[in-house]
Structure formats: C-alpha cells, structure tokens
Amino acid sequence: xxxxxxxxxxxxxxxxxxGARRGLAGLAWGAxxxxxxxxxxxxxxxxxxxxxxxxxxxxxxxxxISRLIPAPLEQPWHLxxxxxxxxxxxxxxxxxxxxxxPMDVKVDARGARATYPSASLPPxxxxxxxxxxxxxxxxxxxSGGPALKTLLIPDQTR
Numbered sequence: 001x002x003x004x005x006x007x008x009x010x011x012x013x014x015x016x017x018x019g020a021r022r023g024l025a026g027l028a029w030g031a032x033x034x035x036x037x038x039x040x041x042x043x044x045x046x047x048x049x050x051x052x053x054x055x056x057x058x059x060x061x062x063x064x065i066s067r068l069i070p071a072p073l074e075q076p077w078h079l080x081x082x083x084x085x086x087x088x089x090x091x092x093x094x095x096x097x098x099x100x101x102p103m104d105v106k107v108d109a110r111g112a113r114a115t116y117p118s119a120s121l122p123p124x125x126x127x128x129x130x131x132x133x134x135x136x137x138x139x140x141x142x143s144g145g146p147a148l149k150t151l152l153i154p155d156q157t158r
Contacts, residue, residue, distance in 0.1 A: 004128035004135075008097065012090040019086020023078035025069040030085025032061040034092050034151075041154035050154070092151065098135040099153050116142075 019026030036057040044050025101117040117129045129135055141152050149157045 001133050002128040002131050004125075004132050008094040008132075008134050011097075012087070012094050015090030015093065016083050016086040019089070020079045020083035022085075023069075023074070023082045025065055026082025027085035028065045028069060029062075029082075030087070030089040032065065033058075033085075033089040036061060037092060037096075038147075038151050042150050044154075094134065095138055095141070095152050098129075098132065098138055099141060101129055 040050045040054035104115045104118040
C-alpha cells in the first residue's frame with residue numbers, strides 16, 4: 001500500500017460518511033452521481049462538453065433530490081442507505097482517479113504496447129501509482145466492457 005492508496009481510501013471513506021450523513025438523500029445523491037457521470041461521458045463530445053453537461057445534469061439532480069427528499073434522517077436505516085450511495089460514488093471517483101494518469105506507448109519487435117502509468121510522471125508519483133494496490137486491482141477495466149470504460153476511462157473509448 002502506498003501513500004496514493006491511503007489518500008484514495010481516505011477520499012472513499014469521506015464520501016461514504018457524507019452519504020450516510022445525508023441519509024436517504026445520500027443514496028439518491030450517489031446513484032444519481034454515477035448516472036450523471038455515465039451520461040456526461042457517453043454523450044459529451046470532449047472534455048469541455050462533458051464538463052458542461054455534467055454540471056447541468058448535476059445541478060438539476062441536486063435540485064430534484066432536495067425537493068423530493070427534504071428530511072435527511074427520518075429512519076435509522078436511512079444512514080445505511082446513504083452510506084451505500086456515498087460508497088458507490090466514492091468508488092467511482094477513486095477508480096477514475098486511479099486510472100486517470102497518462103499512458104506511455106512503447107513500440108518494439110512485438111508491436112505497440114501501452115504501459116500505465118507513464119514513466120514521464122515525477123518519480124514519487126510514478127512509484128506510488130505503479131505500486132498502488134487499488135490501481136492494480138482495477139487493471140481489468142482496460143479490457144472490460146464498453147460501459148465500464150465509458151464510466152471510468154472515457155478518453156480511452158473515443
């Protein structure tokens with residue numbers, strides 16, 4: 001485990017706690033966040049268009065959730081539902097951050113091969129990302145289905 005893993009796990013825990021604090025609205029917040037990310041990545045033509053689309057969808061979703069679910073904690077089980085929403089959104093965020101660094105393409109006798117992360121990163125960051133347990137567990141995304149790639153690595157699906 002590297003310092004990069006520690007930061008990602010901390011971020012994941014914070015989002016899970018924020019979801020739990022919001023209660024049932026946290027579940028809606030997390031599920032809608034995942035849906036907004038998927039829609040923005042699949043419908044956006046590039047980074048600026050996706051950013052604008054995500055901001056508009058996120059704002060609309062936030063207004064809808066605040067009007068439909070006004071009380072954050074009506075029942076004790078709402079804490080667990082909210083934590084699940086934060087856990088989902090946090091997992092998406094740390095996965096996207098783990099896989100969001102640049103790649104190197106090396107050409108040799110066997111053909112072109114992509115290596116992740118790029119060796120051009122600063123040495124401390126390169127070592128932390130390359131040796132990351134979380135990033136290592138997400139390597140299957142590169143050969144995963146198109147929906148998973150669209151959600152986590154949209155620049156690689158275009």
